[in-house]
Amino acid sequence: MTPTITAFARSPDRGRGLARDMRVRWALEEVGRPYDVRLLSFSEMKEPAHRRLHPFGQIPTYEAGDLALFESGAIVFHIAERHAGLLPDDANARARAITWMFAALSTVEPPIVDRSMAMVLERDKAWHAERLPILEDRVRVRLGELSNRLGDAAWLDAAFSAGDLLMVTVLRRLTGSGLLEEYPNLAAYVARGEARPAYQRAFADQWAVFTGQSPTGR
Amino acid sequence: MTPTITAFARSPDRGRGLARDMRVRWALEEVGRPYDVRLLSFSEMKEPAHRRLHPFGQIPTYEAGDLALFESGAIVFHIAERHAGLLPDDANARARAITWMFAALSTVEPPIVDRSMAMVLERDKAWHAERLPILEDRVRVRLGELSNRLGDAAWLDAAFSAGDLLMVTVLRRLTGSGLLEEYPNLAAYVARGEARPAYQRAFADQWAVFTGQSPTGR
Numbered sequence: 001m002t003p004t005i006t007a008f009a010r011s012p013d014r015g016r017g018l019a020r021d022m023r024v025r026w027a028l029e030e031v032g033r034p035y036d037v038r039l040l041s042f043s044e045m046k047e048p049a050h051r052r053l054h055p056f057g058q059i060p061t062y063e064a065g066d067l068a069l070f071e072s073g074a075i076v077f078h079i080a081e082r083h084a085g086l087l088p089d090d091a092n093a094r095a096r097a098i099t100w101m102f103a104a105l106s107t108v109e110p111p112i113v114d115r116s117m118a119m120v121l122e123r124d125k126a127w128h129a130e131r132l133p134i135l136e137d138r139v140r141v142r143l144g145e146l147s148n149r150l151g152d153a154a155w156l157d158a159a160f161s162a163g164d165l166l167m168v169t170v171l172r173r174l175t176g177s178g179l180l181e182e183y184p185n186l187a188a189y190v191a192r193g194e195a196r197p198a199y200q201r202a203f204a205d206q207w208a209v210f211t212g213q214s215p216t217g218r
Numbered sequence: 219m220t221p222t223i224t225a226f227a228r229s230p231d232r233g234r235g236l237a238r239d240m241r242v243r244w245a246l247e248e249v250g251r252p253y254d255v256r257l258l259s260f261s262e263m264k265e266p267a268h269r270r271l272h273p274f275g276q277i278p279t280y281e282a283g284d285l286a287l288f289e290s291g292a293i294v295f296h297i298a299e300r301h302a303g304l305l306p307d308d309a310n311a312r313a314r315a316i317t318w319m320f321a322a323l324s325t326v327e328p329p330i331v332d333r334s335m336a337m338v339l340e341r342d343k344a345w346h347a348e349r350l351p352i353l354e355d356r357v358r359v360r361l362g363e364l365s366n367r368l369g370d371a372a373w374l375d376a377a378f379s380a381g382d383l384l385m386v387t388v389l390r391r392l393t394g395s396g397l398l399e400e401y402p403n404l405a406a407y408v409a410r411g412e413a414r415p416a417y418q419r420a421f422a423d424q425w426a427v428f429t430g431q432s433p434t435g436r
Contacts, residue, residue, distance in 0.1 A: 055367035075317075098296070102290075103288070107289065110328045146273065148269075
Protein backbone atom coordinates (compact mmCIF):
# COMPACT_ATOMS: atom_id res chain seq x y z
CA MET A 1 0.00 0.00 0.00
CA THR A 2 1.42 3.38 -0.98
CA PRO A 3 1.61 5.69 2.03
CA THR A 4 0.68 9.36 1.91
CA ILE A 5 2.79 11.94 3.72
CA THR A 6 2.09 15.61 4.27
CA ALA A 7 4.45 18.51 3.54
CA PHE A 8 4.35 22.30 3.38
CA ALA A 9 2.75 23.68 0.21
CA ARG A 10 5.13 26.61 0.66
CA SER A 11 8.05 25.63 2.83
CA PRO A 12 9.49 28.51 4.86
CA ASP A 13 12.97 27.18 4.06
CA ARG A 14 12.54 28.14 0.39
CA GLY A 15 13.32 24.68 -0.93
CA ARG A 16 16.50 24.07 1.05
CA GLY A 17 15.16 20.75 2.29
CA LEU A 18 15.23 21.78 5.96
CA ALA A 19 11.56 20.99 6.69
CA ARG A 20 10.85 17.74 8.49
CA ASP A 21 9.11 16.03 5.55
CA MET A 22 12.64 15.73 4.09
CA ARG A 23 13.47 13.11 6.74
CA VAL A 24 10.53 10.95 5.76
CA ARG A 25 11.11 11.41 2.02
CA TRP A 26 14.75 10.42 2.45
CA ALA A 27 13.88 7.36 4.54
CA LEU A 28 11.35 6.18 1.97
CA GLU A 29 13.91 6.66 -0.80
CA GLU A 30 16.56 4.71 1.14
CA VAL A 31 14.25 1.72 1.41
CA GLY A 32 12.91 2.12 -2.12
CA ARG A 33 9.25 2.69 -1.30
CA PRO A 34 7.01 4.96 -3.40
CA TYR A 35 4.79 7.47 -1.63
CA ASP A 36 2.23 10.16 -2.26
CA VAL A 37 2.45 13.68 -0.90
CA ARG A 38 -0.42 15.88 0.22
CA LEU A 39 0.57 19.54 0.46
CA LEU A 40 -0.85 21.78 3.18
CA SER A 41 -1.02 25.53 3.61
CA PHE A 42 -0.16 26.98 7.02
CA SER A 43 -3.85 27.56 7.75
CA GLU A 44 -4.80 24.02 6.71
CA MET A 45 -2.19 22.64 9.16
CA LYS A 46 -4.07 24.26 12.04
CA GLU A 47 -7.56 23.15 10.99
CA PRO A 48 -9.43 20.36 12.79
CA ALA A 49 -9.13 17.96 9.84
CA HIS A 50 -5.33 18.02 10.06
CA ARG A 51 -5.31 18.22 13.87
CA ARG A 52 -7.05 14.85 13.90
CA LEU A 53 -3.97 13.44 12.17
CA HIS A 54 -1.44 15.61 13.99
CA PRO A 55 -2.50 17.03 17.35
CA PHE A 56 0.25 19.68 17.21
CA GLY A 57 -0.79 20.93 13.75
CA GLN A 58 2.50 20.26 11.99
CA ILE A 59 3.96 18.30 9.09
CA PRO A 60 4.84 15.58 8.28
CA THR A 61 2.19 12.96 8.86
CA TYR A 62 2.12 9.42 7.47
CA GLU A 63 -1.04 7.56 6.46
CA ALA A 64 -1.14 3.97 5.24
CA GLY A 65 -4.48 2.20 5.31
CA ASP A 66 -5.97 2.65 8.76
CA LEU A 67 -2.66 3.70 10.33
CA ALA A 68 -1.98 7.40 10.86
CA LEU A 69 1.28 8.60 12.42
CA PHE A 70 2.93 11.94 13.13
CA GLU A 71 6.42 12.98 14.38
CA SER A 72 9.19 12.64 11.83
CA GLY A 73 11.27 10.48 14.19
CA ALA A 74 8.44 8.01 14.73
CA ILE A 75 7.65 7.87 11.01
CA VAL A 76 11.29 7.25 10.08
CA PHE A 77 11.42 4.52 12.72
CA HIS A 78 8.22 2.95 11.41
CA ILE A 79 9.71 2.82 7.91
CA ALA A 80 13.05 1.55 9.20
CA GLU A 81 11.43 -1.23 11.18
CA ARG A 82 9.48 -2.55 8.19
CA HIS A 83 11.99 -2.30 5.36
CA ALA A 84 15.65 -3.24 5.10
CA GLY A 85 18.26 -0.52 4.77
CA LEU A 86 17.94 1.78 7.78
CA LEU A 87 18.59 -0.42 10.81
CA PRO A 88 21.25 -3.10 11.25
CA ASP A 89 20.22 -6.72 11.76
CA ASP A 90 22.45 -7.27 14.81
CA ALA A 91 20.36 -6.58 17.93
CA ASN A 92 22.96 -4.48 19.75
CA ALA A 93 23.85 -2.46 16.66
CA ARG A 94 20.14 -1.90 16.06
CA ALA A 95 19.67 -0.59 19.62
CA ARG A 96 22.62 1.76 19.16
CA ALA A 97 21.21 3.07 15.87
CA ILE A 98 17.92 3.80 17.64
CA THR A 99 19.90 5.57 20.37
CA TRP A 100 21.35 7.88 17.72
CA MET A 101 17.83 8.57 16.41
CA PHE A 102 16.80 9.79 19.86
CA ALA A 103 20.10 11.63 20.36
CA ALA A 104 19.62 13.54 17.11
CA LEU A 105 16.12 14.68 18.04
CA SER A 106 16.36 15.03 21.82
CA THR A 107 19.93 16.22 22.45
CA VAL A 108 21.37 17.77 19.28
CA GLU A 109 18.31 19.34 17.65
CA PRO A 110 16.88 21.43 20.54
CA PRO A 111 19.74 23.97 20.80
CA ILE A 112 19.83 24.20 16.99
CA VAL A 113 16.10 24.94 16.87
CA ASP A 114 16.47 27.45 19.71
CA ARG A 115 19.00 29.37 17.68
CA SER A 116 16.79 29.27 14.57
CA MET A 117 13.76 30.42 16.54
CA ALA A 118 15.68 33.32 18.05
CA MET A 119 16.80 34.35 14.55
CA VAL A 120 13.18 34.44 13.39
CA LEU A 121 11.14 35.38 16.44
CA GLU A 122 13.48 37.49 18.59
CA ARG A 123 15.51 39.31 15.98
CA ASP A 124 13.85 42.64 16.84
CA LYS A 125 14.24 42.22 20.60
CA ALA A 126 16.67 44.38 22.54
CA TRP A 127 18.40 41.30 23.90
CA HIS A 128 18.97 39.49 20.59
CA ALA A 129 22.55 40.64 20.01
CA GLU A 130 23.63 39.68 23.51
CA ARG A 131 21.73 36.41 23.61
CA LEU A 132 22.65 34.99 20.19
CA PRO A 133 26.28 34.17 21.13
CA ILE A 134 24.98 32.30 24.20
CA LEU A 135 22.73 30.21 21.97
CA GLU A 136 25.52 29.59 19.51
CA ASP A 137 27.80 28.42 22.31
CA ARG A 138 25.12 25.94 23.38
CA VAL A 139 25.06 24.59 19.84
CA ARG A 140 28.86 24.42 19.84
CA VAL A 141 28.87 22.30 23.00
CA ARG A 142 26.77 19.64 21.27
CA LEU A 143 28.64 19.90 17.97
CA GLY A 144 31.97 19.54 19.76
CA GLU A 145 30.80 16.44 21.60
CA LEU A 146 29.36 14.94 18.43
CA SER A 147 32.52 15.77 16.50
CA ASN A 148 34.63 14.04 19.15
CA ARG A 149 32.50 10.94 19.02
CA LEU A 150 32.38 10.76 15.23
CA GLY A 151 36.13 11.26 14.84
CA ASP A 152 37.17 10.13 11.39
CA ALA A 153 34.42 7.53 11.01
CA ALA A 154 32.04 7.75 8.06
CA TRP A 155 28.88 7.21 10.14
CA LEU A 156 27.99 7.30 13.83
CA ASP A 157 28.02 3.53 14.39
CA ALA A 158 29.59 1.54 11.56
CA ALA A 159 27.05 1.37 8.69
CA PHE A 160 24.70 4.21 7.68
CA SER A 161 21.46 3.98 9.66
CA ALA A 162 18.29 5.88 10.49
CA GLY A 163 20.34 7.49 13.27
CA ASP A 164 22.64 9.07 10.68
CA LEU A 165 19.67 10.04 8.53
CA LEU A 166 18.10 12.00 11.37
CA MET A 167 21.42 13.44 12.57
CA VAL A 168 22.31 14.72 9.09
CA THR A 169 18.92 16.40 8.72
CA VAL A 170 19.28 17.95 12.18
CA LEU A 171 22.75 19.30 11.38
CA ARG A 172 21.54 20.65 8.04
CA ARG A 173 19.30 23.04 10.00
CA LEU A 174 22.54 24.96 10.70
CA THR A 175 22.83 25.79 6.99
CA GLY A 176 23.91 29.39 6.63
CA SER A 177 24.93 29.79 10.30
CA GLY A 178 28.61 29.06 9.73
CA LEU A 179 28.60 26.87 12.86
CA LEU A 180 28.82 23.50 11.16
CA GLU A 181 31.91 24.61 9.25
CA GLU A 182 33.78 25.00 12.56
CA TYR A 183 33.75 21.17 12.78
CA PRO A 184 35.22 19.85 9.52
CA ASN A 185 34.43 16.21 10.27
CA LEU A 186 30.78 17.09 10.87
CA ALA A 187 30.60 19.16 7.70
CA ALA A 188 32.06 16.20 5.80
CA TYR A 189 29.57 13.88 7.51
CA VAL A 190 26.65 16.02 6.36
CA ALA A 191 28.10 16.18 2.84
CA ARG A 192 28.40 12.38 2.89
CA GLY A 193 24.71 12.11 3.72
CA GLU A 194 23.72 14.63 1.06
CA ALA A 195 25.70 12.67 -1.54
CA ARG A 196 23.60 9.54 -1.10
CA PRO A 197 21.40 8.90 -4.14
CA ALA A 198 18.33 8.47 -1.94
CA TYR A 199 18.96 11.87 -0.35
CA GLN A 200 19.32 13.46 -3.76
CA ARG A 201 16.04 12.01 -5.00
CA ALA A 202 14.26 13.21 -1.87
CA PHE A 203 15.82 16.64 -2.15
CA ALA A 204 14.84 16.97 -5.80
CA ASP A 205 11.24 16.09 -4.98
CA GLN A 206 10.88 18.67 -2.21
CA TRP A 207 12.64 21.21 -4.45
CA ALA A 208 10.08 20.52 -7.18
CA VAL A 209 7.32 21.40 -4.71
CA PHE A 210 9.01 24.70 -3.91
CA THR A 211 9.62 25.67 -7.54
CA GLY A 212 6.15 24.50 -8.58
CA GLN A 213 7.52 22.04 -11.11
CA SER A 214 6.15 18.54 -11.20
CA PRO A 215 8.21 16.12 -9.10
CA THR A 216 10.80 14.02 -10.83
CA GLY A 217 8.91 11.12 -12.38
CA ARG A 218 9.51 7.77 -10.77
CA MET B 219 21.37 -10.21 33.08
CA THR B 220 20.83 -7.32 35.48
CA PRO B 221 21.42 -4.01 33.69
CA THR B 222 23.25 -1.09 35.27
CA ILE B 223 21.99 2.45 34.81
CA THR B 224 23.65 5.72 35.79
CA ALA B 225 22.08 8.55 37.77
CA PHE B 226 23.13 11.77 39.48
CA ALA B 227 24.87 11.25 42.83
CA ARG B 228 23.33 14.62 43.76
CA SER B 229 20.40 15.39 41.55
CA PRO B 230 19.87 19.13 40.97
CA ASP B 231 16.12 18.53 41.35
CA ARG B 232 16.57 17.76 45.06
CA GLY B 233 14.85 14.39 44.86
CA ARG B 234 11.73 15.49 43.02
CA GLY B 235 12.23 12.75 40.44
CA LEU B 236 12.67 15.18 37.53
CA ALA B 237 16.03 13.83 36.34
CA ARG B 238 15.97 11.55 33.33
CA ASP B 239 17.04 8.41 35.19
CA MET B 240 13.49 8.44 36.60
CA ARG B 241 12.16 7.46 33.15
CA VAL B 242 14.39 4.41 33.00
CA ARG B 243 13.74 3.43 36.61
CA TRP B 244 9.97 3.68 36.02
CA ALA B 245 10.15 1.64 32.80
CA LEU B 246 12.15 -1.10 34.51
CA GLU B 247 9.65 -1.19 37.38
CA GLU B 248 6.70 -1.39 34.96
CA VAL B 249 8.17 -4.49 33.33
CA GLY B 250 9.35 -5.94 36.64
CA ARG B 251 13.08 -6.04 35.93
CA PRO B 252 15.71 -5.51 38.62
CA TYR B 253 18.60 -3.15 37.92
CA ASP B 254 21.72 -1.72 39.47
CA VAL B 255 22.51 1.98 39.72
CA ARG B 256 25.91 3.63 39.44
CA LEU B 257 25.91 7.19 40.79
CA LEU B 258 28.01 9.89 39.16
CA SER B 259 29.15 13.31 40.30
CA PHE B 260 28.90 16.20 37.85
CA SER B 261 32.63 16.05 37.21
CA GLU B 262 32.58 12.28 36.63
CA MET B 263 29.87 12.77 33.99
CA LYS B 264 32.25 14.88 31.94
CA GLU B 265 35.27 12.59 32.23
CA PRO B 266 36.46 10.40 29.34
CA ALA B 267 35.37 7.17 31.05
CA HIS B 268 31.75 8.30 31.09
CA ARG B 269 31.99 10.03 27.72
CA ARG B 270 32.81 6.67 26.20
CA LEU B 271 29.37 5.52 27.37
CA HIS B 272 27.59 8.81 26.76
CA PRO B 273 29.18 11.16 24.21
CA PHE B 274 27.20 14.12 25.59
CA GLY B 275 28.32 13.52 29.19
CA GLN B 276 24.89 13.06 30.71
CA ILE B 277 22.80 10.54 32.62
CA PRO B 278 21.19 8.04 32.27
CA THR B 279 23.12 5.32 30.51
CA TYR B 280 22.22 1.63 30.32
CA GLU B 281 24.70 -1.23 30.29
CA ALA B 282 23.83 -4.89 29.92
CA GLY B 283 26.59 -7.29 28.93
CA ASP B 284 28.32 -5.85 25.88
CA LEU B 285 25.49 -3.42 25.09
CA ALA B 286 25.83 0.21 26.18
CA LEU B 287 23.09 2.74 25.43
CA PHE B 288 22.39 6.37 26.26
CA GLU B 289 19.37 8.69 25.74
CA SER B 290 16.45 8.05 28.09
CA GLY B 291 14.03 7.67 25.16
CA ALA B 292 16.15 5.02 23.51
CA ILE B 293 16.67 3.14 26.78
CA VAL B 294 12.95 3.15 27.57
CA PHE B 295 12.26 1.91 24.05
CA HIS B 296 14.87 -0.84 24.42
CA ILE B 297 13.21 -2.01 27.64
CA ALA B 298 9.72 -1.72 26.13
CA GLU B 299 10.69 -3.75 23.08
CA ARG B 300 12.07 -6.63 25.13
CA HIS B 301 9.55 -6.96 27.95
CA ALA B 302 5.75 -6.95 28.02
CA GLY B 303 3.91 -4.04 29.58
CA LEU B 304 5.00 -0.86 27.79
CA LEU B 305 3.98 -1.35 24.16
CA PRO B 306 0.74 -2.84 22.80
CA ASP B 307 0.82 -6.06 20.77
CA ASP B 308 -1.30 -4.69 17.92
CA ALA B 309 1.07 -3.34 15.23
CA ASN B 310 -0.79 -0.09 14.60
CA ALA B 311 -1.30 0.64 18.30
CA ARG B 312 2.39 -0.08 18.86
CA ALA B 313 3.38 2.41 16.14
CA ARG B 314 1.10 5.04 17.70
CA ALA B 315 2.63 4.46 21.15
CA ILE B 316 6.09 4.97 19.66
CA THR B 317 4.79 8.15 18.03
CA TRP B 318 3.85 9.47 21.46
CA MET B 319 7.34 8.62 22.74
CA PHE B 320 8.85 10.83 20.05
CA ALA B 321 6.16 13.51 20.54
CA ALA B 322 6.92 13.71 24.25
CA LEU B 323 10.66 14.18 23.68
CA SER B 324 10.73 16.12 20.39
CA THR B 325 7.63 18.33 20.53
CA VAL B 326 6.46 18.75 24.13
CA GLU B 327 9.73 18.66 26.09
CA PRO B 328 11.81 21.31 24.25
CA PRO B 329 9.72 24.38 25.21
CA ILE B 330 9.47 23.03 28.77
CA VAL B 331 13.25 22.66 28.99
CA ASP B 332 13.71 26.12 27.46
CA ARG B 333 11.63 27.60 30.24
CA SER B 334 13.58 25.68 32.90
CA MET B 335 16.91 26.71 31.41
CA ALA B 336 15.88 30.36 31.33
CA MET B 337 14.87 30.12 35.00
CA VAL B 338 18.30 28.77 35.89
CA LEU B 339 20.71 30.34 33.40
CA GLU B 340 19.12 33.67 32.45
CA ARG B 341 17.48 34.71 35.70
CA ASP B 342 19.97 37.54 36.18
CA LYS B 343 19.70 38.82 32.62
CA ALA B 344 18.03 42.14 31.88
CA TRP B 345 15.64 40.45 29.47
CA HIS B 346 14.45 37.65 31.77
CA ALA B 347 11.25 39.35 32.99
CA GLU B 348 10.15 40.23 29.46
CA ARG B 349 11.16 36.92 27.92
CA LEU B 350 9.72 34.51 30.49
CA PRO B 351 6.05 35.12 29.49
CA ILE B 352 7.01 34.41 25.85
CA LEU B 353 8.52 31.08 26.89
CA GLU B 354 5.52 30.24 29.03
CA ASP B 355 3.17 30.96 26.14
CA ARG B 356 5.19 28.55 23.99
CA VAL B 357 4.70 25.90 26.65
CA ARG B 358 0.96 26.72 26.78
CA VAL B 359 0.60 26.17 23.04
CA ARG B 360 1.83 22.60 23.39
CA LEU B 361 -0.09 21.94 26.60
CA GLY B 362 -3.29 23.22 25.02
CA GLU B 363 -2.85 20.97 22.00
CA LEU B 364 -2.04 17.98 24.17
CA SER B 365 -4.97 18.72 26.46
CA ASN B 366 -7.32 18.85 23.45
CA ARG B 367 -6.06 15.53 22.17
CA LEU B 368 -6.21 13.78 25.54
CA GLY B 369 -9.72 15.02 26.31
CA ASP B 370 -11.22 12.88 29.04
CA ALA B 371 -9.26 9.75 28.16
CA ALA B 372 -7.07 8.11 30.78
CA TRP B 373 -4.04 7.68 28.50
CA LEU B 374 -2.95 9.05 25.12
CA ASP B 375 -3.90 5.99 23.06
CA ALA B 376 -6.10 3.48 24.90
CA ALA B 377 -3.86 1.51 27.30
CA PHE B 378 -0.92 2.98 29.25
CA SER B 379 2.26 2.75 27.18
CA ALA B 380 5.86 3.93 27.03
CA GLY B 381 4.44 7.02 25.29
CA ASP B 382 2.51 7.91 28.43
CA LEU B 383 5.49 7.11 30.61
CA LEU B 384 7.68 9.60 28.74
CA MET B 385 4.91 12.21 28.44
CA VAL B 386 4.18 12.12 32.18
CA THR B 387 7.86 12.56 33.02
CA VAL B 388 8.12 15.44 30.54
CA LEU B 389 5.06 17.19 32.01
CA ARG B 390 6.41 16.67 35.54
CA ARG B 391 9.27 18.99 34.62
CA LEU B 392 6.69 21.79 34.97
CA THR B 393 6.41 21.06 38.71
CA GLY B 394 6.27 24.35 40.56
CA SER B 395 5.61 26.48 37.47
CA GLY B 396 1.83 26.54 37.87
CA LEU B 397 1.46 25.92 34.14
CA LEU B 398 0.28 22.32 34.30
CA GLU B 399 -2.52 23.29 36.67
CA GLU B 400 -4.03 25.48 33.91
CA TYR B 401 -4.98 22.22 32.13
CA PRO B 402 -6.93 20.11 34.64
CA ASN B 403 -7.06 17.04 32.42
CA LEU B 404 -3.27 17.11 32.02
CA ALA B 405 -2.76 17.57 35.76
CA ALA B 406 -5.04 14.57 36.34
CA TYR B 407 -3.13 12.61 33.68
CA VAL B 408 0.17 13.24 35.45
CA ALA B 409 -1.39 12.30 38.81
CA ARG B 410 -2.65 9.08 37.20
CA GLY B 411 0.88 8.25 36.12
CA GLU B 412 2.33 9.09 39.51
CA ALA B 413 -0.24 6.82 41.17
CA ARG B 414 1.01 3.72 39.38
CA PRO B 415 2.80 1.32 41.76
CA ALA B 416 5.78 1.08 39.39
CA TYR B 417 6.13 4.87 39.39
CA GLN B 418 6.00 4.94 43.17
CA ARG B 419 8.71 2.31 43.52
CA ALA B 420 10.92 4.20 41.05
CA PHE B 421 10.29 7.48 42.82
CA ALA B 422 11.12 6.00 46.22
CA ASP B 423 14.41 4.65 44.90
CA GLN B 424 15.57 7.95 43.43
CA TRP B 425 14.41 9.71 46.62
CA ALA B 426 16.53 7.31 48.66
CA VAL B 427 19.57 8.41 46.62
CA PHE B 428 18.85 12.04 47.37
CA THR B 429 18.31 11.53 51.09
CA GLY B 430 21.28 9.20 51.33
CA GLN B 431 19.19 6.36 52.72
CA SER B 432 19.62 2.91 51.28
CA PRO B 433 17.14 2.20 48.48
CA THR B 434 14.00 0.29 49.33
CA GLY B 435 15.02 -3.37 49.40
CA ARG B 436 13.63 -5.42 46.57
